Amino acid sequence: MGGKKKPTLSQLAKRQEKQQQQAQAKPAAKGKRAVAEERPTVKASLIDQKLLSDVEKEVIKWEYVTPYLVATRFNTKISVAYQILRALASKGTLVLVSKGHRTEVYTTPERLKQLAA
Structure with a gap:
């Protein structure tokens, strides 16, 4: 009954800060480019x-x-x-x-x- 309690705003803010710090701290893997992250794929929506x-x-x-x-x-x-x-x-x-x-x-x-x- 009930369910999981929603996190407070301060908890959400802390979680976001941690995720941003982890993303900045991770160095890019050797030989791989982060091209996929920069350009999302666009699907065709019209017939030509x-x-x-x-x-x-x-x-x-x-x-x-x-x-x-x-x-x-x-x-x-x-x-x-x-x-x-x-x-x-x-x-x-x-x-x-x-x-x-x-x-x-x-x-x-x-x-x-x-x-x-």
Whole structure:
């Protein structure tokens, strides 16, 4: 019952000071750069023709395609991956194999014929 007590403001301030001191005291590891900390990765949130053509060239080689695979490989948002896959399906490059509540699975028409045979 109850739960964990929240720290006071002075406790939070002390904790932050300790973390800052530890971060400053840590020397950078040899041979490694802190580039990842300086520049956060920005995910694509718009569909452009270059991205669409890159995805189209790559996806043809895959056995199956899901929005998660496209989003992770091409560093896009999941919603953008859905839009890309739907555009490729309307174009005829991909075929919708299965659609559920949460995700969609696509494949190429050639692979679908192989599976059916």
